[in-house]
Amino acid sequence: xxxxxxxxxxxxxxxxxxxxxxxxxxxxxxxxxxxxxxxxxxxxxxxxxxxxxxxxxxxxxxxxxxxxxxxxxxxxxxxxxxxxxxxxxxxxxxxxxxxxxxxxxxxxxxxxxxxxxxxxxxxxxxxxxxxxxxxxxxxxxxxxxxxxxxxxxxxxxxxxxxxxxxxxxxxx
Amino acid sequence: xxxxxxxxxxxxxxxxxxxxxxxxxxxxxxxxxxxxxxxxxxxxxxxxxxxxxxxxxxxxxxxxxxxxxxxxxxxxxxxxxxxxxxxxxxxxxxxxxxxxxxxxxxxxxxxxxxxxxxxxxxxxxxxxxxxxxxxxxxxxxxxxxxxxxxxxxxxxxxxxxxxxxxxxxxxxxxxxxxxxxxxxxxxxxxxxxxxxxxxxxxxxxxxxxxxxxxxxxxxxxxxxxxxxxxxxxxxxxxxxxxxxxxxxxxxxxxxxxxxxxxxxxxxxxxxxxxxxxxxxxxxxxxxxxxxxxxxxxxxxxxxxxxxxx
Numbered sequence: 001x002x003x004x005x006x007x008x009x010x011x012x013x014x015x016x017x018x019x020x021x022x023x024x025x026x027x028x029x030x031x032x033x034x035x036x037x038x039x040x041x042x043x044x045x046x047x048x049x050x051x052x053x054x055x056x057x058x059x060x061x062x063x064x065x066x067x068x069x070x071x072x073x074x075x076x077x078x079x080x081x082x083x084x085x086x087x088x089x090x091x092x093x094x095x096x097x098x099x100x101x102x103x104x105x106x107x108x109x110x111x112x113x114x115x116x117x118x119x120x121x122x123x124x125x126x127x128x129x130x131x132x133x134x135x136x137x138x139x140x141x142x143x144x145x146x147x148x149x150x151x152x153x154x155x156x157x158x159x160x161x162x163x164x165x166x167x168x169x170x171x172x
Numbered sequence: 173x174x175x176x177x178x179x180x181x182x183x184x185x186x187x188x189x190x191x192x193x194x195x196x197x198x199x200x201x202x203x204x205x206x207x208x209x210x211x212x213x214x215x216x217x218x219x220x221x222x223x224x225x226x227x228x229x230x231x232x233x234x235x236x237x238x239x240x241x242x243x244x245x246x247x248x249x250x251x252x253x254x255x256x257x258x259x260x261x262x263x264x265x266x267x268x269x270x271x272x273x274x275x276x277x278x279x280x281x282x283x284x285x286x287x288x289x290x291x292x293x294x295x296x297x298x299x300x301x302x303x304x305x306x307x308x309x310x311x312x313x314x315x316x317x318x319x320x321x322x323x324x325x326x327x328x329x330x331x332x333x334x335x336x337x338x339x340x341x342x343x344x345x346x347x348x349x350x351x352x353x354x355x356x357x358x359x360x361x362x363x364x365x366x367x368x369x370x371x372x373x374x375x376x377x378x379x380x381x382x383x384x385x386x387x388x389x390x391x392x393x394x395x396x397x398x399x400x401x402x403x404x405x406x407x408x409x410x411x412x413x414x415x416x417x418x419x420x421x422x423x424x425x426x427x428x429x430x431x432x433x434x435x436x437x438x439x440x441x442x443x444x445x446x447x448x449x450x451x452x453x454x455x456x457x458x459x460x461x462x463x464x465x466x467x468x469x470x471x472x473x474x475x476x477x478x479x480x481x
Contacts, residue, residue: 013240017237017240017241017244018244020241020322020323020324020334021241021244021245021248021322021323021324022244022245022248022252024323024324024325025324025325025463025464025465026463027463049199049203050198050199050202050203053202053203053206054202054206056206057206057209057210060210062237064230065230065233065234065237066234066237066241066322066323066334067323067332067334068230068234068332068334068361068363068366068368069330069332070214070217070218071213071214071217071226071229071230072209072210072211072212072213072214072215072217073210073214075206075209075210075213076207076210076211076214079203079206079207079210080203080207083199083203087199122214122218124330125375125376126375127375
């Protein structure tokens, strides 16, 4: 359990730095991909709800520190995103080929809506039209494009340990 | 295909599985505690002063992240430049034509301006005229702080950037931030080695601005996409495309002028008005490309600043 946690912490640290310095400023079709969110979804999907919740909290904390924004804002949203994705993976989705795409699509939309609501609750000015109509569709498409390679990478990094031994089954 | 037969051993591989599935109680407890911790952080962060514990923690964390962000910027720079170069090639022809016309217009303007500047200086001396903070006269280049951009605007909600210089470099809250192209925004939060800059494209941003040609004054706000609009320009004032828009350096209502006058912002692209509107609708395109900010200049001046709200 410790090795995957260390790997996930390092990977998410790297991804947050890349997101805030490079990916976040990319303007592609009026939106920017959220590599950090896609990576979190992939990590949570493969490792379960509790792991996903911790990964989300850690990612959110790094993001809030890097962007000098209200501490706890992203942690709250990403904890819930990681938890939900992990639970989806534990129950139904993990071994289905469409699971990464479904979870990335759902989490991208829910994260945007939840962030908008939280901004409103904290009194930050936020335009629902810009966030949900202008920016969300291109972000959703770009995140879905990223989902498959990112999930494949995470699958290699967080592959379950190979079976310790083969079982001999004797009939009769 | 291997067929199992009675009496013969068959090797069956155990299917790989992800064992990290927790019990329901542990699951709920963990997520509950993490959500509670996040909410507690939000509450404390809001209530405490800028010198509080969480702010200090954030400052230390941001300083620790800084080398990684700088490293990532340096690695990405050639690729971003290459992308910018390719994108620029497509626009080069139309840009070239527009710039030639602009050079011609500016040459004529320069001659008029030089005469006006001389006249202004003479009259100021004669009348002992006291003026407010002016750019670039009151902001010597050697006092300005040049800082690299560490983090770009995250999403559509907040148009803010993080820069690699803070109070240790003499930067204070509400200092104006510019590039060679024009106004970028103002410093909204200062840490020891970093500062948060609110861009003029942010929803909260409002800049007192004027038309450099006609002197019409309005308040520049965030508009559609990357455009800005100059609000509160009365209908009897003349504004036309492609007039230059600069900071007015004037107090608007109860709000003090954060920006010194004379910083170029952008140019007017369209002006319209309807019968029912009280003011003109002036669209402005900024000179600064906010999606590709690499280095900015924080204006530090010896002159006293007006009190901020």
